[in-house]
Amino acid sequence: MIKTALASAGLALAGYACAAWLTHDFEVWTAEGARRLEVALQPVATPAVQVQGPAGPPQPLRQMLAGGQTVTILDFVYTRCQTLCLALGSTYQQMQASLQSARQTDMAARRVQLLTISFDSQRDDQQALADYAARLNADAAIWRLVRVPEPKDLAGLMADFQVIVVGSGQGDFEHNAALLVIDTHGRLVRIFDYADHQLALDYSRFLAAAGSP
Numbered sequence: 001m002i003k004t005a006l007a008s009a010g011l012a013l014a015g016y017a018c019a020a021w022l023t024h025d026f027e028v029w030t031a032e033g034a035r036r037l038e039v040a041l042q043p044v045a046t047p048a049v050q051v052q053g054p055a056g057p058p059q060p061l062r063q064m065l066a067g068g069q070t071v072t073i074l075d076f077v078y079t080r081c082q083t084l085c086l087a088l089g090s091t092y093q094q095m096q097a098s099l100q101s102a103r104q105t106d107m108a109a110r111r112v113q114l115l116t117i118s119f120d121s122q123r124d125d126q127q128a129l130a131d132y133a134a135r136l137n138a139d140a141a142i143w144r145l146v147r148v149p150e151p152k153d154l155a156g157l158m159a160d161f162q163v164i165v166v167g168s169g170q171g172d173f174e175h176n177a178a179l180l181v182i183d184t185h186g187r188l189v190r191i192f193d194y195a196d197h198q199l200a201l202d203y204s205r206f207l208a209a210a211g212s213p
Contacts (some may be wrong), residue, residue: 016193019145032176036164038103043187047160049153051117052145055131061157068211070113071204072182075159075164078120079132080131088177090138091197092116094144098201103142111184112201114143119165120145121154161188183207 004120046065050058065072073095077085090112102109124132129145132138138145148154158165164176179200181190184207192200 009072032041032116032150032178039188039191043183043189044160046182046186046188047153047156048183049148049157051144051152052126052149053144054126054133057101061146061148062186064115064144065182068184069145070111071184071208072113072115073200073204074117074157074180075177076114076117076119076165078118079124079128080120085177086193089115091179091194092143093136097202098198100139101109101141106205108205111208112204115182116143116145117157118147119154119163121149121151172181181207184211 002151046062049061051061051064052058075088075092077088079085081133085123097112099109118129124146124147129147133140133143133145148157157163162178177194179192179194179197181192181200181204183189189207190200190203192203
């Protein structure tokens with residue numbers, strides 16, 4: 001009886017220790033929560049990849065993001081998506097409207113930009129990006145849309161930022177959705193749920209005003 005009780009207690013302690021390790025001392029319970037905590041504790045540098053907008057040749061993503069000038073809110077979509085990406089597009093329209101209004105009086109708001117990256121480079125060519133931007137009334141001074149032409153670059157970017165995309169086999173995708181905040185040094189520093197877009201905006205404006213650490 002005593003041996004059984006001791007064995008049960010040992011298993012319980014081992015289970016508690018394992019759960020604590022897996023959840024960062026119970027601060028998170030999901031893989032997405034762990035991803036967000038890890039980014040907050042250890043910012044992730046933007047990899048050296050080339051991106052391409054609706055017009056013009058490819059350019060380094062680092063150049064677009066870094067340079068000490070702007071804070072960027074970034075998301076990943078594919079332009080044919082009729083579900084989650086539509087919600088992200090609506091969220092970006094709301095953030096764009098907020099920035100357009102705030103930029104009139106707030107210098108920090110002028111240093112915040114929005115960036116949408118397509119992970120479906122095979123279908124999302126430059127014309128598809130241009131059409132998508134037109135449908136969503138994207139203001140190019142605030143919100144840019146790009147693709148990653150090279151598959152190897154795309155795989156590296158998504159791996160570094162832990163973006164999960166699973167093809168359906170019929171041309172559609174399942175993917176995680178979030179707002180990724182990139183500081184003025186080109187580092188991924190925070191991840192917010194797209195429903196918390198105002199929080200992401202406020203944090204980005206704070207970083208822009210502070211000049212990012």
